[in-house]
Amino acid sequence: MRELKVDLGERSYPIYIGEGILDGLAATLAKHGIGVKSPLLVVTDENVAKHYLTKVTELLEADGYRVANAVVAPGEKSKSLSVMEEIITVALEAGLDRNSAVIALGGGVVGDLAGFVAASYMRGVRFVQIPTTILAHDSSVGGKVAVNHRLAKNVIGAFHQPEFVLYDIATLKSLPDRVVREGLSELVKEGFIMDREFVEWCDANASRLLALDSAALEHALYIGCGVKAKVVSADEKEGGLRAVLNLGHTIGHALEAVAGYDELHHGEAIAIGMVGAALLSAKLGNPPSIAEETERILRQFGLPVRIPAHFDTDAIMSAMMHDKKFKEGKMVFIVPTAIGQVEINPNVPSEWVREIVDRLKGEA
Amino acid sequence: MRELKVDLGERSYPIYIGEGILDGLAATLAKHGIGVKSPLLVVTDENVAKHYLTKVTELLEADGYRVANAVVAPGEKSKSLSVMEEIITVALEAGLDRNSAVIALGGGVVGDLAGFVAASYMRGVRFVQIPTTILAHDSSVGGKVAVNHRLAKNVIGAFHQPEFVLYDIATLKSLPDRVVREGLSELVKEGFIMDREFVEWCDANASRLLALDSAALEHALYIGCGVKAKVVSADEKEGGLRAVLNLGHTIGHALEAVAGYDELHHGEAIAIGMVGAALLSAKLGNPPSIAEETERILRQFGLPVRIPAHFDTDAIMSAMMHDKKFKEGKMVFIVPTAIGQVEINPNVPSEWVREIVDRLKGEA
Ligand SMILES: NC(=O)c1ccc[n+]([C@@H]2O[C@H](COP(=O)([O-])OP(=O)(O)OC[C@H]3O[C@@H](n4cnc5c(N)ncnc54)[C@H](O)[C@@H]3O)[C@@H](O)[C@H]2O)c1
Ligand SMILES: NC(=O)c1ccc[n+]([C@@H]2O[C@H](COP(=O)([O-])OP(=O)(O)OC[C@H]3O[C@@H](n4cnc5c(N)ncnc54)[C@H](O)[C@@H]3O)[C@@H](O)[C@H]2O)c1
Numbered sequence: 272m273r274e275l276k277v278d279l280g281e282r283s284y285p286i287y288i289g290e291g292i293l294d295g296l297a298a299t300l301a302k303h304g305i306g307v308k309s310p311l312l313v314v315t316d317e318n319v320a321k322h323y324l325t326k327v328t329e330l331l332e333a334d335g336y337r338v339a340n341a342v343v344a345p346g347e348k349s350k351s352l353s354v355m356e357e358i359i360t361v362a363l364e365a366g367l368d369r370n371s372a373v374i375a376l377g378g379g380v381v382g383d384l385a386g387f388v389a390a391s392y393m394r395g396v397r398f399v400q401i402p403t404t405i406l407a408h409d410s411s412v413g414g415k416v417a418v419n420h421r422l423a424k425n426v427i428g429a430f431h432q433p434e435f436v437l438y439d440i441a442t443l444k445s446l447p448d449r450v451v452r453e454g455l456s457e458l459v460k461e462g463f464i465m466d467r468e469f470v471e472w473c474d475a476n477a478s479r480l481l482a483l484d485s486a487a488l489e490h491a492l493y494i495g496c497g498v499k500a501k502v503v504s505a506d507e508k509e510g511g512l513r514a515v516l517n518l519g520h521t522i523g524h525a526l527e528a529v530a531g532y533d534e535l536h537h538g539e540a541i542a543i544g545m546v547g548a549a550l551l552s553a554k555l556g557n558p559p560s561i562a563e564e565t566e567r568i569l570r571q572f573g574l575p576v577r578i579p580a581h582f583d584t585d586a587i588m589s590a591m592m593h594d595k596k597f598k599e600g601k602m603v604f605i606v607p608t609a610i611g612q613v614e615i616n617p618n619v620p621s622e623w624v625r626e627i628v629d630r631l632k633g634e635a
Numbered sequence: 636m637r638e639l640k641v642d643l644g645e646r647s648y649p650i651y652i653g654e655g656i657l658d659g660l661a662a663t664l665a666k667h668g669i670g671v672k673s674p675l676l677v678v679t680d681e682n683v684a685k686h687y688l689t690k691v692t693e694l695l696e697a698d699g700y701r702v703a704n705a706v707v708a709p710g711e712k713s714k715s716l717s718v719m720e721e722i723i724t725v726a727l728e729a730g731l732d733r734n735s736a737v738i739a740l741g742g743g744v745v746g747d748l749a750g751f752v753a754a755s756y757m758r759g760v761r762f763v764q765i766p767t768t769i770l771a772h773d774s775s776v777g778g779k780v781a782v783n784h785r786l787a788k789n790v791i792g793a794f795h796q797p798e799f800v801l802y803d804i805a806t807l808k809s810l811p812d813r814v815v816r817e818g819l820s821e822l823v824k825e826g827f828i829m830d831r832e833f834v835e836w837c838d839a840n841a842s843r844l845l846a847l848d849s850a851a852l853e854h855a856l857y858i859g860c861g862v863k864a865k866v867v868s869a870d871e872k873e874g875g876l877r878a879v880l881n882l883g884h885t886i887g888h889a890l891e892a893v894a895g896y897d898e899l900h901h902g903e904a905i906a907i908g909m910v911g912a913a914l915l916s917a918k919l920g921n922p923p924s925i926a927e928e929t930e931r932i933l934r935q936f937g938l939p940v941r942i943p944a945h946f947d948t949d950a951i952m953s954a955m956m957h958d959k960k961f962k963e964g965k966m967v968f969i970v971p972t973a974i975g976q977v978e979i980n981p982n983v984p985s986e987w988v989r990e991i992v993d994r995l996k997g998e999a
């Protein structure tokens with residue numbers, strides 16, 4: 272097992288990463304001062320519940336915890352105020368009090384939703400994360416929790432740090448292949464932001480990662496969480512530096528906004544977005560090899576690197592203009608300046624972005 | 636104009652209290668670094684909008700601010716996640732961004748609701764309070780913001796401190812008489828907690844306060860906010876001391892829970908609750924004169940000091956048992972030990988409370 276500290280002063284917390292560590296959940300809760308007196312609430316989704324809810328409940332009850340649970344429908348739709356309200360009904364009926372904790376058992380959807388419940392229930396109770404996707408390495412660092420509004424994603428939320436994160440590699444084995452790939456997209460992204468060595472390691476170990484090799488995953492999640500933790504520690508409330516984490520997300524979010532149902536997963540859209548950012552980089556005068564390398568590596572993970580031809584460029588551009596990252600009308604872009612290095616460029620002309628979007632659609 | 640500082644380290648803020656100071660709203664925003672670039676959102680209710688929304692909007696627009704507004708129905712029902720969602724729709728459509736501010740123009744309902752919107756919108760934007768009721772002196776200090784769940788009041792919320800509070804005495808002149816009286820109930824409560832001199836002053840100036848005399852109100856709000864600020868500064872997140880503010884609220888909340896529609900306002904229920912706490916105090920061995928004084932003073936403000944006879948004692952008791960202040964089954968009560976002094980007594984037998992409830996119903 273590895274342990275990584277997310278350094279946030281008073282609100283610092285550890286991430287435990289290892290295979291089979293879920294078995295130690297009750298002991299870990301106790302170690303973190305979460306006792307058996309007040310009931311716990313496990314929030315999860317139907318897919319995850321099928322594999323792990325009984326196990327988690329039994330582990331906790333065996334140690335004397337009272338455990339309520341709220342099982343939501345899988346998918347982004349569950350990140351809503353109305354699902355939040357239903358979860359709070361469960362919490363109230365189970366008698367959760369100020370000393371209770373909310374446990375998120377699942378991917379980023381469950382983490383964001385349960386985290387916002389924990390942030391808001393009685394104005395804040397303790398929160399524990401048990402991420403069960405690779406992408407959730409991202410949501411397990413930084414304390415950003417949120418639900419969606421029908422007009423905008425993640426627009427209703429809080430900063431609420433967990434007590435600890437327990438990342439059991441074993442829970443990843445049941446992930447569908449496509450969810451594995453998109454998680455790896457965000458994981459490699461951490462390397463593209465600030466760790467060339469990690470990008471090279473991912474490049475060399477792509478097949479082990481895709482095969483969910485335990486040692487490889489443990490290493491990659493440790494490094495990936497570490498990059499995010501480093502950025503977040505330096506900039507907890509998103510002053511500036513934290514923006515680098517959005518590499519690939521400007522174009523990526525716009526693609527998600529215009530994509531049809533299930534056409535592009537988040538990590539897939541981000542893969543295309545990272546290629547786009549690298550192409551912009553070339554236009555800004557950086558070596559074109561950055562874009563070539565980025566594309567080659569992402570292809571290895573079976574990730575898309577082109578925008579499907581039927582996507583409308585105008586729609587993509589207008590989705591981008593509504594993105595909250597465009598503070599007061601300017602186009603801010605995170606662009607790589609080398610593999611493992613990015614800059615925040617606040618002056619990217621929107622015509623250049625349009626040109627890149629068209630190129631991403633054109634070539635095969 | 637008086638200025639009171641709520642001392643919370645980094646999150647400290649001033650409360651400005653005075654007659655006519657609303658006219659300086661735009662300048663005060665500017666002074667606090669809230670500029671004209673990002674749109675503002677004014678949240679208010681229909682009653683308050685009728686009197687002051689046009690004025691506030693014109694004042695702001697005259698100084699170049701763009702102002703959106705959300706006008707909710709008056710009353711506790713508006714403190715809900717669904718009304719919150721509607722307000723966020725307005726915010727998104729008006730283009731509020733991270734640099735925007737949400738302005739609460741109204742009583743405690745509007746303050747709590749708008750405050751939770753501000754706490755959650757894009758994970759937190761700036762918040763300004765313009766309280767228009769006397770009771771809102773309470774909600775303007777401490778940063779507690781929340782909406783209700785159908786099973787429990789104020790159970791979904793956050794701590795979110797305002798940038799400043801602008802308390803214009805002139806806006807209180809349009810208050811209905813009953814709302815004035817219940818506001819004064821909570822204001823005198825601040826004295827009962829820790830300021831004997833203020834209680835005596837209120838006693839001597841009851842008729843001026845009831846007549847909404849500006850100088851009297853300015854003084855009373857200054858002292859009342861000051862008491863709350865003192866308690867809150869010492870205990871921002873409700874560790875222990877802050878509980879003293881709940882004098883009268885244990886019985887009061889239970890009465891509200893069993894009361895029919897509009898039968899008892901909050902401040903009225905709290906007045907009865909304060910008498911109840913004083914009677915408990917006598918049972919605990921303190922001088923019975925505390926209860927007599929408490930009752931005499933509250934009567935001067937035209938406040939109820941007895942439980943209406945048709946209220947069911949069992950229902951009141953069971954509502955009290957569900958109150959979140961009863962941590963792990965024990966009955967915690969705030970009881971006066973003198974006029975202007977209270978203690979937190981964690982060991983009050985529930986039979987004693989029942990006896991007091993019966994007495995409060997019995998006598999006239
Ligand atoms: N808070 C943050 O900082 C942050 C960062 C990145 C992403 N996010 C959020 O994370 C969400 C995406 O996360 P995600 O990709 O983990 O999505 P997800 O939670 O929807 O999980 C993806 C799918 O995998 C299923 N699943 C999860 N774990 C499984 C397991 N172990 N076995 C089998 N199936 C499993 C889920 O039911 C779902 O169908 C988005 O809502 C995004 O906004 C948040
Ligand atoms: N956050 C806190 O710390 C805190 C503390 C105490 C109370 N509260 C909350 O405050 C709320 C009660 O506050 P309230 O008593 O101010 O209630 P309120 O906001 O409902 O106002 C009472 C009534 O007066 C009307 N009104 C308000 N200002 C007016 C004006 N200037 N002229 C004419 N009519 C006006 C309102 O429309 C309403 O009908 C409760 O929801 C309570 O939970 C919060």
Ligand SMILES: [Zn+2]
Nearest residue numbers: 457520537541
């Ligand atoms: Zn992402």
Ligand SMILES: [Zn+2]
Nearest residue numbers: 821884901905
């Ligand atoms: Zn009150």
